[in-house]
Amino acid sequence: MVSPFSKGDFERLFAGLFNTTRASVLIIDRRLHVLAANRNFLVKSRRVEEDTVGARLEDVFPSVLLNYIGLAEKVRTAFKDPTFSSEGQMTYRAPSVPLRIYYYLLAPISDQYGVTTYVMLLMYDITEEQRLSGEVQRAERHLASVVQSAGDLVVSLDPDERILSWNPAAERISHYAWDEIIHRPLSSLCSEDGQETMRRAVSWLARGGTPENLEADLITKNGQRVPVQWALSGMQGEGGAVAAIVGVGRDLTLRRQLEAQLIQSAKMTSLGVMAGGIAHEIRNPLGICSAAAQLMLEVPDDRDLQHECAHRIHENIKRAALVIENLLKFARPPEEQYLPVDLNHILEESLALIANQARNQHIRLHFNPNLHAPSVMANSSLLQQVFTNLLLNACHAMPDGGELEVKLTLNGDWMVVRFSDTGHGIKSEDLTKIFDPFFTTRPVGQGTGLGLPVSYSIIQQHGGRIDVESMAGKGSTFIVHLPVRQSGVMHDFLQTNHHN
């Protein structure tokens, strides 16, 4: 071997390396005595050279440690087998020093003939590294268990919207196990009307957009629809680019059920308000039928009169049946379907429901259908509930009669329905409260204060809004805005119907 160093250089070089390395080094001879110990070893073990060099291994290390890692046996093996090496971890407590953890390496040092002359024991103190990695692991475990035990869906996606992780809540709610949906786009698990919204939000975030909140229904493995409110945000990787999208989804099923109950109970309140008018509406045709039938019995021989009576009875039975039909249609819990609907039609049905109430109070109704009105995507029974509620409120504001005008107009992308009354109006201090649940100006037992909040929430579900203009003593106008925007679903629906 050609070396730039002389023999004397080598010795100094060895001594330098030996004493400056961060490892603790022991050279052990064939008798298992310490031949040399470097400075690091002496410092760490709180020993001095005099009681270490020349000492037996069992005098340098505690016997517990020697036995635990079988050091003496391993050293002996290394003397027999020059290819032997052993490594591992050991914990070592020198007197009055806290416990340290060492990585050790045991390797034979051979002479020029391949015969093992010494065995070298290298020990690195890895106590600190171990502690840090333990902390990292604990932090990771903690974070993982936060995600694992969260009640909300926690999902991570790559920037192409493919699912990377899926927590137990997501498994429980969707019934899809993680390995069934990994790498599938999240939107493929959404309902048809939620897919585009989800795709658009994720792509926005992947391009560095700000966090998005959205509602998109999840279709579970067994085909059920679960309403979910999603909070999506981008997760930045190294270099600032968006590495993943994190989605936290809340199952809204229970909230929807409560909302539906609230809607239904508000509707029942409206029915209660209308009940008197409806009874009257049915008793009138019943009174006519009853009297006409008795007339038929009294005059059995007059064929013309019999015919006329039968005709009128038939007409009035149809009239009563229509009242009942409208009533049942109103009372029925709404279906969840959103279909293109004609607002003229819903307004006419709502007006028919309250017509008798209005007539009893000498309120004149004015409505001219807008024949150019485009249809809107809506749940017709929910809208009817809103319109009926607004009409009943208007009637209530005019106990001594007045004018109730309904106007349907198209304004850009919005259908606008205005309900104007000439009633007592709303005090300006009450204007901000009328959409608050349980706010009512009516006497106890006559208003639940749920009509307007529920109407507001229904219109909001339709992507619209309700505004109010009012002057105390002059009357109020409630303005309902509904979007005419055609969704994908509606487009498909129209296409299908067109081809049919």
Next chain:
Amino acid sequence: MTSSKQIIIIDDETDMCWVLDRLLRHRGYEVATATTGECGLALLQHRSAQLAIIDCKLPDTDGLDVADEVIKLYPGMSLILISGFPFAEESELRERVLSLNAHFLAKPFEVADLGALVEQIMSAQSSGAYTT
């Protein structure tokens, strides 16, 4: 007085007017009908009726207000008020009917009851129990 058996019916339901008209004619009364309060009052100017049958709810004005007006103009007139609202449920209605000294029939009614009531009123009218 052209006849002692004249009855006026004021009800916005044309079918109800028709059937009451036929029922009462069949019993031998002379009948005229109106579907608004205003028309009813106009009819009374030209007829010397002894009885007015008035629906409580009319499109132009309250049937009870019409009844008030009728009694004011024709103090000896007998009144039967009919309504789809039952008598007992509406205390205000009951008060008004009582104060008008009127009779009341809830819809739907028995023709026999109506016939008996009209018969009783008309015979009292002709015997002079009611005076104009």
